[in-house]
Amino acid sequence: MKVKKSVLNVCVVLSLLGCGAAWGADATLGQAGRLLESGKGSEAYVLLESLEPERAGEIEYDLLLGLAALEAGQNTRAVFALERVLAQEPNNARARAEIARAYLALGETKNARREFENVRSMGVPAEVGSTIERFLAAVERLEDEARTQVRGYLELGLGIDSNVNSGTSRGEYAIPFFGGWMFPVGSGAKENGDTFTNVAGGINFRTPLQAGLAVTGGAAFSQRLNSNDTDFDNGSWDANLGLTKAADKNQYSLALQASTFRLNGERYRDAMGFTGQWQHNYDSRNQASLYLQYASLTYPGQAIRNTDRFVVGGAYAHAFREGQVIYGGAYVGTEMEKNELATFMGHDLVGVRIGGQMDLAPRWVGFANANLEQRRYHGSDPFFLSIRQDLQANINVGANFSPSREWHITPQFSYTRNDSNLTLNDYHRQVVSVTVRRDF
Incomplete structure (x- = not known):
């Protein structure tokens, strides 16, 4: 085979x-x-x-x-x-x-x-x-791949977050709907730094049906606990079930996905949808992929925010003889508002990604990646009386140390800058963390 x-x-x-x-x-x-x-x-x-x-x-x-x-x-x-x-x-x-x-x-x-x-x-x-x-x-x-396999993991992370609530650094802002009056930024909307603990885990399975065809699935959870700003404690659960098919240099996959995101112990957002992907291996060093994602996003108690999200994108990866890997990709999409009177909740998006990894020393692999995404909303915000536009940049660098096949220690730093024309959505954020993971 x-x-x-x-x-x-x-x-x-x-x-x-x-x-x-x-x-x-x-x-x-x-x-x-x-x-x-x-x-x-x-x-x-x-x-x-x-x-x-x-x-x-x-x-x-x-x-x-x-x-x-x-x-x-x-x-x-x-x-x-x-x-x-x-x-x-x-x-x-x-x-x-x-x-x-x-x-x-x-x-x-x-x-x-x-x-x-x-x-x-x-x-x-x-x-x-x-x-x-x-x-x-x-x-x-x-x-x-020739037999049913079940794998799992547990993670424990510690870190420092400069902006746990993705809040603005400004002290006040003007609301055109009220004639441009200046309002102070409340504590919940102003950036707050804190230390945190994160616990995560998951389980995945793969069952072959015939040559090249298999059923895959899994479930995972994550819970983040802030030391002081507990109002912004958050966690998530997600699950997926799908099929993968390998044929010569191609691999196809389709998976149903469901997830829920919780904020301060309460359901904040649910998502239900699917992801389809085609992957082509040109040779031992070059790989390309195309994917399509759909998710129905619902906000319990805030139906006006509900949207349907569609994203289509592609990626390319190359491995050098020395062991380094680089990859890049681009994507476009939209979040369509479900309430025709709330067009300001939907937006169009376009983004690019780039990253790579390389061996630093025995058992050490360094990595870095960056993402730039532009979002333009569909309608004028009713309070700010203008159409929201965001340009968000994310940078992440770190290293993975594997003292054994089952254990992984990952120190990393991430930076986020969301440049928005609406004051309350304009923010920056730095996170330093160390994660210890055990695979089973």
Whole structure:
């Protein structure tokens, strides 16, 4: 069975074992090596493949051909070439690491596990050992796809929030409806800083129905407790149930979703809807996706705020040979008001996202992402007598430390700036937190 994998979940061992090896004075091999190092694996494969009848059996040639074939998605050809290398040099760690990747791409998890464990037993550096552990985790995930699996997690977080209520920093504001009179900003609308504790957990399952088709689902909760501003304690529950279908380089998913958000112990907003997604893996390093989301948003006791939310978007991700991953995407959408007399509750939106991650040290992965979203509301606000417009920016940076496969410690910093033409919706916010997570 041929299994495709996400470029976001796979690192490249070879970059850590010495990708930039010299290929001698051979001009053809030198050119192919340079193409590989510049990320042009398909071009290197075309250059080398035609020479196989006459050069098969040369260790340097076969190793390069194996690397190029793997980069070009020719996984079976990669196995054949790398087997010839190992027949002559059984202790060639580089060839064993790459043939393990080829087996993994082909879905031959038993062979992939054996070769990754062989490389690990050769006394590789700590950073390579950490990368191999992630490959072995990927092997385990693929093995799990053949049987029902249930996984869960628990999280505990501590942090400092400069603006727990997303309030304005201004002391007063004018209301045009009352002739421009100035009103003081109440304590509930003025920014308040506080420390907090967050508890979260969840459970997910996956049950295969037939080759490439599976039922997925899960449920999760989160509860945030502020030290002083308990009026802004909040929590959420959500659940999902859906289907995923893998077909060659494509994966399709459709899931029903339901959630509720609580503020100070009371239901504040409920959501019911679905998400559909198509994901395409071009090769081992490049992935694209398109998605559609719908949710009916209801506010108990505040029916005037109810809306239908539609969002459509796309994303692209690329993994470099050195292990770094970058991704970006864009989306557009609308929230349509359900009360035709409350057009100021609905809005159109457009946004962009960008982010990435990289290995910082053994067991440490750094990450950063940013999001910019513009919102324009459909009608004039009845008190401010103008159409609300927001431009919101979010930046998040941090690192994930994994002392073992089950434990993760994540310190991070996030910044939010919502630039709005309506005073009460104009705010900025900084959050510093540390989260400890245990997977089961």
